[in-house]
């Protein structure tokens with residue numbers, strides 16, 4: 001089966017092959033699970049040259065503080081509160097620390113603590129020292145005290161009023177502001193407690209199974225397939241020439257710095273294309289369905305397989321799953337993961353095993369006569385498993401986030417909203 005590259009959302013075939021209806025979830029379960037969510041709004045900043053220099057200086061001071069707090073933790077058994085006290089001492093004889101807003105520095109100590117907690121819980125590796133360029137943000141943790149918003153400016157403590165492009169309305173009250181450097185651009189990420197009233201609830205009652213693939217990113221149980229955007233392939237020549245230019249420059253030269261920026265920008269474009277694609281697709285899935293069933297594939301392990309890696313990164317499976325989950329939750333829907341074993345071999349019409357190798361793109365059942373796109377057949381099986389699982393489970397959310405905070409509870413990871 002051939003599918004067009006990047007078909008616009010409207011052109012997806014909408015012939016329902018299998019339509020299942022599920023009972024809507026009990027609102028109290030959905031409400032409880034989602035009401036504590038945090039959302040992140042990201043806006044572009046337009047700092048003046050002087051403000052940009054201040055941003056850079058703040059980042060550098062924070063990076064040094066981070067490294068010194070990290071080395072202190074490695075040397076002796078100190079905790080979060082001892083380090084906060086130690087910070088007060090440090091500030092007495094360090095003029096660079098005194099130049100930065102006190103709450104930003106306190107947040108650096110918190111970051112070190114969170115990094116260790118993630119390590120102790122087995123979520124991430126041991127915290128590492130940050131070299132220049134590896135530390136690119138700082139956080140104002142308290143609205144009103146350290147930062148404030150007005151029509152088109154954000155007032156930042158010790159930096160001043162910075163122009164911000166508020167391209168969308170913020171619903172709810174901003175809690176924290178993180179200033180982020182993205183190569184040559186600046187952004188502010190505002191976390192907002194998600195208000196239940198702001199949520200759109202569209203209970204369509206539809207259920208859909210999704211098969212993640214490489215030749216097509218996804219195949220839906222209703223017969224829709226979406227082509228894989230090959231962003232890395234398209235950007236290939238641009239990235240290769242930027243890489244070549246970089247390798248011809250001398251270490252430490254001004255030209256090298258410029259070439260590094262050009263290369264980073266070429267990669268940034270690919271990253272943004274991937275994000276944009278995942279946002280649009282997940283939005284469509286969450287809008288049209290109340291129950292969305294994904295395969296529980298170990299995405300990170302498959303990315304290590306080089307022949308598949310860039311195709312998988314382009315289709316951004318993990319991202320798509322995560323985005324679909326939070327968008328569905330916000331609409332009162334539900335995303336679940338099921339064990340994918342056997343879903344591609346089984347016939348979705350009669351349930352018999354039809355063995356086929358990877359190259360075979362069409363499912364042909366000689367028992368019941370069903371002829372179907374291989375991935376669509378798998379998606380229909382995934383939906384069937386998901387529907388059984390959905391009835392058996394009382395837990396509303398199956399995409400869990402691990403919470404890390406200085407008190408080891410609360411403070412969930414904010415979800416990105418673009």
Ligand SMILES: [Zn+2]
Pocket residue numbers: 347348349350351352365366367368369370
């Ligand atoms: Zn069959």
